[in-house]
Amino acid sequence: MSDAKITQISAKDVNDWDFEADVVVAGYGIAGVSAAIEAARSGAEVLVLERSAGWGGAASMAGGFIYLGGGTPLQKALGFHDTPENMKAFMKAALGPGTDEDKIDVYCDESVDHYNWLLDAGVSFKESYWGQPGWEPPYDDGLMYSGGENAAPFCSLIPPAPRGHVPQMSTKRTGEQGGGYMLMKPLVETAEKLGVHAEYDLRVQSLVVDDAGRVVGVASRRYGKDVYAKARRGVVLAMGSFAYNEDMVRQNAPRIFGHPAASIEAHDGRAIQMGQALGAETAHMDATEVAFFCDPQLLVRGILVNARGQRYITEDTYPGRIGQATLFHQDNQAFLIIDEAAFDEGFASESATPELLLQPTWVGETTGDLEVEIGLPAGSLQSTVELYNRHAAEGSDPLLGKNPRWVKPLGTPIAAIDLRGRTGGFTLGGLRTDVDSRVLHVSGNPIPGLFAAGRCTSGVCAGGYASGTSLGDGSFFGRRAGVSAAQETNDHQVTASARRANPMPLG
Numbered sequence: 001m002s003d004a005k006i007t008q009i010s011a012k013d014v015n016d017w018d019f020e021a022d023v024v025v026a027g028y029g030i031a032g033v034s035a036a037i038e039a040a041r042s043g044a045e046v047l048v049l050e051r052s053a054g055w056g057g058a059a060s061m062a063g064g065f066i067y068l069g070g071g072t073p074l075q076k077a078l079g080f081h082d083t084p085e086n087m088k089a090f091m092k093a094a095l096g097p098g099t100d101e102d103k104i105d106v107y108c109d110e111s112v113d114h115y116n117w118l119l120d121a122g123v124s125f126k127e128s129y130w131g132q133p134g135w136e137p138p139y140d141d142g143l144m145y146s147g148g149e150n151a152a153p154f155c156s157l158i159p160p161a162p163r164g165h166v167p168q169m170s171t172k173r174t175g176e177q178g179g180g181y182m183l184m185k186p187l188v189e190t191a192e193k194l195g196v197h198a199e200y201d202l203r204v205q206s207l208v209v210d211d212a213g214r215v216v217g218v219a220s221r222r223y224g225k226d227v228y229a230k231a232r233r234g235v236v237l238a239m240g241s242f243a244y245n246e247d248m249v250r251q252n253a254p255r256i257f258g259h260p261a262a263s264i265e266a267h268d269g270r271a272i273q274m275g276q277a278l279g280a281e282t283a284h285m286d287a288t289e290v291a292f293f294c295d296p297q298l299l300v301r302g303i304l305v306n307a308r309g310q311r312y313i314t315e316d317t318y319p320g321r322i323g324q325a326t327l328f329h330q331d332n333q334a335f336l337i338i339d340e341a342a343f344d345e346g347f348a349s350e351s352a353t354p355e356l357l358l359q360p361t362w363v364g365e366t367t368g369d370l371e372v373e374i375g376l377p378a379g380s381l382q383s384t385v386e387l388y389n390r391h392a393a394e395g396s397d398p399l400l401g402k403n404p405r406w407v408k409p410l411g412t413p414i415a416a417i418d419l420r421g422r423t424g425g426f427t428l429g430g431l432r433t434d435v436d437s438r439v440l441h442v443s444g445n446p447i448p449g450l451f452a453a454g455r456c457t458s459g460v461c462a463g464g465y466a467s468g469t470s471l472g473d474g475s476f477f478g479r480r481a482g483v484s485a486a487q488e489t490n491d492h493q494v495t496a497s498a499r500r501a502n503p504m505p506l507g
């Protein structure tokens with residue numbers, strides 16, 4: 001078996017299995033640990049194979065938002081009303097176009113249950129709401145808006161509620177040890193208590209398939225040797241996205257080529273290719289999350305203009321939505337126009353990302369001066385600021401609907417922060433799975449014995465993004481993958497849903 005060759009391996013060619021378990025999970029991040037827990041709770045013997053020297057993956061580096069709602073105890077305790085219907089309406093509107101409606105429906109209907117599942121596994125959320133603009137709370141607050149629900153255009157269409165749930169962390173260090181670590185740690189401890197066994201430093205490479213086309217194990221490389229693990233019931237792929245596979249990004253999501261962010265190098269697309277080698281279908285391979293590298297405390301206090309000096313998005317929305325709008329529709333060209341007073345106020349604000357409180361690139365005594373400094377078409381910025389100020393004097397923004405809280409006429413001196421090219425992101429597309437996390441063949445049928453979850457699959461996001469949807473759908477559909485794999489039998493006629501309703505004895 002070579003490192004580069006992506007092919008399926010016939011079970012007939014495997015003479016010795018190095019490991020054997022009912023369920024083999026590839027990848028020990030958020031989707032993997034959730035699958036492992038539920039497979040073990042369903043009575044399966046579980047083996048996790050992890051490429052690096054420890055558990056965690058991107059999940060343990062993450063800020064930790066988990067997108068939950070529909071009336072979680074935390075939302076209620078903090079005085080926010082939410083329903084599964086409102087949550088569905090927002091997700092279908094904001095995460096598309098082309099969302100998997102079945103997935104979003106089940107995700108929202110069972111979101112409160114999922115919150116309680118996390119609590120039961122030892123994840124804790126502080127009863128505290130962070131209401132300031134930001135990428136994440138700077139302290140240990142448990143709840144924050146994380147998708148633009150409270151900004152135009154959604155706030156007037158769908159009753160808003162904050163759904164970014166963040167596990168509590170006492171010694172938070174953004175980018176090193178955040179809420180994601182406090183999500184992973186108790187989940188891994190739960191898995192260990194359930195008897196889940198993990199093998200590290202082992203790179204899963206290919207699927208092993210029997211004569212009937214059923215996945216019966218995986219082939220890996222460890223210290224230059226082939227290692228085979230047999231799965232008596234099922235294999236769960238949970239190996240992350242393809243953000244670090246340059247060829248796949250160039251082919252599928254070229255706009256983020258060269259700018260992977262909020263991801264790790266282990267996200268090399270291998271799980272997707274392993275599935276494809278068996279005829280698996282993929283979905284939304286062009287979809288990407290896009291981070292915008294400027295602190296929202298500055299963004300809300302200024303106006304964002306493109307290379308024509310025109311505004312294009314309300315500045316108080318979810319910064320990831322700004323990132324997508326800038327990269328996809330403005331050729332990655334953006335300038336934040338902000339006056340001195342607003343800059344000073346924003347710069348002095350509390351932030352989880354102080355490194356993104358950027359200094360002005362150009363300063364002008366008048367908007368005309370600034371326009372020349374930036375090199376914008378003559379008159380473009382001046383007319384944009386004049387129009388914005390005319391309505392801002394009355395506290396409104398009829399063009400883009402910015403919340404009056406942030407609408408103030410721009411004065412002088414006036415500055416611009418150069419935000420051209422300040423985006424990066426990770427991929428959201430992957431293997432197409434059903435709501436039971438079964439990997440679907442291009443024929444539409446599940447591939448027997450093969451399950452997947454997390455960013456190697458296409459989850460609840462088809463195009464748009466909200467912070468928390470990756471840890472959210474990774475954990476939610478990871479759990480379902482674990483249950484389905486544990487209950488997989490050779491009788492392919494029985495659906496995983498039916499088995500969930502009428503569990504069969506295992507063993």
Ligand SMILES: Cc1cc2nc3c(=O)[nH]c(=O)nc-3n(C[C@H](O)[C@H](O)[C@H](O)COP(=O)(O)OP(=O)(O)OC[C@H]3O[C@@H](n4cnc5c(N)ncnc54)[C@H](O)[C@@H]3O)c2cc1C
Binds near residue numbers: 032055238467468
């Ligand atoms: C700084 C940062 C902040 C983020 N903030 C958030 C946030 O607040 N909310 C949110 O929802 N998302 C956030 N994300 C994104 C989120 O962490 C990931 O999208 C999510 O962890 C994906 O889950 P996963 O299980 O698919 O992958 P991971 O959690 O990365 O787990 C995949 C695991 O598979 C292993 N693996 C890969 N290849 C192999 C192989 N061949 N064999 C064996 N093992 C393999 C990896 O080493 C890894 O341990 C953030 C990411 C980063 C880096």
